[in-house]
Amino acid sequence: MSAATTDTAIAAPKSAPRERFSATPYLLNLPALLVIGTLLLVPLIMTLILSLHSFGMYTGVTDDISFKNYAEIIQDSYFHEIFLRTFRISLLTTLLCALIGAPEAYILHRMRAPWRSIFLLVMLGPLLISVVARTLGWAMLLGSTGVINQTLTGLGILSAPVQFMYTETGVIIALAHVLMPFMVISVWAALQRLDPQVENAAISLGASPFTVVRRVILPQIMPGILSGSIIVFALAASAFATPAIIGGRRLKVAATLAYDEFLSTLNWPLGAAIAVLLLVGNIIIIVGCNRLVERRYAQVFQ
Template identity: 75%
Template sequence: MTAVDAHKSLIDSPDTDTAADAPPPRPERRPLAPYLLSLPALALFAVLLLVPLVMTGLLSLNSFGFYTGIQDVWQLGNYIDIVTDDYFHEIFLRTFRIAVVVTLLCAVLGAPEAYILRRMRSPWRGLCLLVVLGPLLISVVSRTLGWALLFGSTGIINTALMAVGLIATPIEFMYTETGVIIALTHVLVPFMVLSVWASLQRLDPQVENAALSLGAKPFTVLRRVVLPQVVPGILSGSIIVFALAASAFATPAIIGGRRLKVAATLAYDEFLNTLNWPLGAAIAILLLLANIVIIVGCNRLVERRYKQVFE
């Protein structure tokens, strides 16, 4: 090694003493801009959702008397009455039974409908999509009243069936679970179509053509190529549909009436008819908790089965 090379090596080599004495690097500070930008949304979320929920939960812990009114006493009597009374068991069971059937019907009708719309070409795709999503542009009360006119004993459905000779007496749709399920399915199918449609946007049609060209049958293509892409949309749509069906008020109140109560109409009656606000608040809180538990549990179970089947 020449003198010049030795001099260069001394210059290029790090100073061990200086490196040892250097302070440790400071941790990088996270920018505060994302948190500051999210503060208005968090404040709005807290004011419009969390605060009412907390107040409703505190109200459900009060007691009520017909002569004394609402008493500021902390107790669990309202929850105990709901859990131990068969009347409330029947209403909650009916609520979730209707929600499950509506969710299944929406999945059976909405998923194929979204797939067919995805395969359509313009301008038919836009026209059919407008027909499917058109009910969302109309008030749910107006739609339900339309179904009430169709379901009546002298409505169009019964009149047409009797005129054709298929039935001799009108079919009872009003004040039955069947009528509520049909009306809720019509109201909530667009949400399933939108969820599945969003999942299908990531599916390249050429993948299906490639599978067909390699000898796969159409059913195999649907099961192995299309279905794995659609399942996340079906799960998302099922969560939305189930939550909306279980907490629906207008449709069960109009179609079901006072004969067929669900949890939402029961809470409404407790608030405005009997004026037992603590009991109505307890019903609302239990409905919310039951929705959360069922949705999270079913989502975890279906996702686990989905991974086992398709991975």
């Protein structure tokens, strides 16, 4: 699993005005810079180059440079369908996470002392449990002989089992479960910044609980919901293990497509091109949306 929060920008130290040039900070950063730089930038550049090579069944990877792989992805409706599906799944997952996670964070926020930290642990704890194990749980719940179908048919609500496995619905449910903690974290952090007296002030002015939430709470935690949505969307779009297990081989998304190109078809250049598109899309969404949210809510953050 990836980032808990991407907005960990630490403000520059206020004390100690700038002294004359000192090598100390650079020396302290050098080891990390060398290691992370080498293991991050070089491989990414090599992947970018790889995506420009071409691949033949008998020739393997050749060293020519062209945009053939990208052209293929853009022109082939097979790829369109997969990217569109990835987008749809990510969007619906984000929506589901926001609809469940934001109210839940608010409910947690209003809880009393022991329950508050206990249920926060219940909500955030799954983040530490292996994604594979969590997705496996959903496979057991959603399968045609799974717990949900057995219960529903056993109760006579359904006459025949509903197929959730290998469907977009199944993938969205499981992904929403895997990524929900990120939404809760983000909204929770926004709620923590809230002045508890503001709510009481609104009530004293005659606002109903519903009005308080709609007019006072929601506008203030909106930045939290939006930045949570950015994280969830980005992680959903690049999720691999969950769509691979629930979606199976047939219901492909961008990440599982790249995996198959790399490890099954062995068309590394095409797989690399898909990966590059995934990366670029991710960065555009994270950086672009963050900018938008920050500009829109500049006053709220200050």
